Amino acid sequence: MSAVAASAAPARRSGAPNPWVIAIVVSIATFMEVLDTTIANVALRYISGGLGVSSDEASWVVTTYLVSNAITLTASSFIAKRYGRKRFYLACLALFTISSVLCGFAWNIESLIFFRILQGFAGGGMVPISQSILADSFPPEKRGQAFALFGVAVVVAPVVGPTLGGWLSDNVSWHWCFLINGPVGVLAFALVWFLVTESDEAKREREQIKRRGVRFDLIGFLAVATFLGALELVLDRGQTEDWFASNFIIVSATVCLLAFLFMIPWELKHDNPVVDLRMIWSRQFGSCFLVMMATGAILIATTQFLPELLQSFYGYTATWAGLALSPGGIVTMTMMFVVGRVTNVVQPKYLIALGAAIVAFAMWDLTRLSPDVNFGYFVWSRVFVGLGLPLIFIPITTASYDGIPKNKTDQASALINVARNVGGSIGVSIAQNTLAFREQFHQSRLVEHITPTSPAYHQTLEATVTALKARGLSATQAEQGAIAVIGQTLEKQVGYLAYIDVFHVLMLISLSAVPLALILRNVKTGGGAPAGAH
Structure with a gap:
């Protein structure tokens, strides 16, 4: 470790806050920001009903946040260096809190989407600057554990989001999915203001940028x-x-x-490019970028589509749909600390490949979907995802910084977070389009069997008519009701088959990360995240 790198994380000064207190403070703010990538997922039905829009329009509440968040991430590195990390972080936190409250008071879908875009812009600067603050607050040998705590906020928040959002939507109002950020944001702002200080190295870097006249x-x-x-x-x-x-x-x-x-x-x-394309095109960082895109696609798409599936086809409330994801979040939280230690002795590429394989298995397990599966089936699917994601998230932080110059680590951090958000947005879109296309396909195939010449159709129709007559319906009513029941059954079968196809696609996306992980270089282990890993 060079003297310069060591200076980035000096020993704790007399009277300075405990670095673990700082880690908890920035993790709370980051948790709140990442939580908003998924908290509205199970509330989309309430939002579409409350604002009088279609479910497709309501889904923009999720995807516009992800994209605006990713856009700001590309600029966050320079802005933080030029104007100060703490100053920029506080500005982002303040705007995020205000726009969250405005989302809660949105009067139509257009205003809600606009405020969500503001929320995304503000939130985009919070995650990478949180990593910078952690790197400045901890010595190199403690950074692995610090980043594990940070990883809990980033990976668990999208899983907790549906549970919290479901409970708020069922018991209070969907507006509180956003209003809840108000008091939390004010508390986080006050804690950051009083506890977080900017490192001397960051101050020197800001002065150098000013002297050199580097422009955005x-x-x-x-x-x-x-x-x-x-x-x-x-x-x-x-x-x-x-x-x-x-x-x-x-x-x-x-x-x-x-x-x-x-x-x-x-x-x-x-x-001074806002996006260093040479970095993305390198084998090491480029592979990490693609793996994180795949990870974001799986994490965000499943977190949106599983609650939707549970509510639409199994009659779950928003709360219970969210609770089906909660055990996976607990497993993830535990695994983040375990993996934080394992990365000190095992090469990241093997951990990433194992994590991607476990997540692929979880997606394959979901292709066994049927009308008879119970709550535990969905819980276990999320447990498998909860086992796999930490094996990707922590090691990829270490692997992505390998070979990156110290003055590029801020941008490396921003780009990895861009990959997660863009991947999540693309994953949601791929899943939505797969679902719609395969519903049309299966509808056309199954309808072929419902014809006047089909013996199976006649047997089903007669049995249903008989059952309805036994309930006191007239012959005409029973026949009309039987046709309606067959139509509803067909619609459900189409839905099940289409969702199975979605999970097949997500499984292939996860499997694509395995060879990408295995081509990564071996990196030096034992020091956690590298110095300057912002």
Whole structure:
């Protein structure tokens, strides 16, 4: 460890707050921010009903937050260095708290989406700066455990979100999924204000940036924002707009492509790019980036679709749909501390590959879906996910920083978080489109068997008519009711088969992370997260 690296984490000064107190404070704020990626998932039915919009429109409450969050992440490194980590962190925390309260008072879907975008912009700067504060507060040999605590906030929050959001929606109001951030945000702001101090190294770095006159890559930032925003429009609205039969989708896709083609040469030639593309194209960091995208896709997509499945096909309340995910969160919390120690002795690539394989198994297990499965079936599926995710999250932090210069670690942290959010947004879109497409496919296939010449159909119809007549219905009413019952049964079968296909796709996404993990280089173990791992 060099003298410079060691100075990034000096010994605790006399009278300075205990670093574990600081870790808990920033983890609370980060937990609150990441929680909002999923807290509204089980409340989408309440939101769509309360604001009078379709479920597709309500889903924008989730995806717009993820994308705006990812956009800000690309700029967070420079802004924090230029204006001060603590100052930037407090500004983000204040805006996040205010916009959360405004979400709770939203009067229509447009206002809610706008405030969610503000929330995402504010939240985007909180996660990487939290990592910077942790790296400054702990010596290198303690950073692995500190990042494990931070990892609990980042990985467990999306799992706790549906449980809390479900209970609030069922017992109070969906508005409180957002209003709850008000008092928590005020408390976190006060604690950060009084307890967190900026390191001397960070202050020197800020002064150097000022002296050198380094400017923010505004054009690159706008290109990245345009690319991600247009991509989200295409993925979210493609199915409902009939893809490229729609002029809206054609225009959005064209804007997305042009922004991407402009972004590449601009960022490659810029001295201080908002996104270091050379870093992403490297074998080590690029593989970590893709693995984190896959992880985000699984985490966010399953956290949105499992509650939806439980409410739509099994009659669960929002609270019970959320509770089905809770045991997985407890397992994740426990595993984060275990993995924090294991990474000191086992190469990250093997842990990541094992974690991805376990998550793939969990997705495969969900393909055994049937009308007869019980609450425990869904609990165990989340337990498997809870075992696998920490094996990815902590080791990938170590692996992604390997070979990254110290002055690039802030951007490395931001890009890894961008990968998680963009992957989550893409995962939700892939799952939504797979569900819609396969519902159409299975509907057309199953309807082929419901014909006047089908003996099975006639037997089912006659048995259902007989049963309804026994309940006192007339012959005409019984026949109409039997046809309706068969139609409802068909609709449920179509839904089950379509969800099974979604879980097959998510399984393949998770499996794709295994070879990506195995091509990673061996890294030096024993020191937790590397120095300057922001």
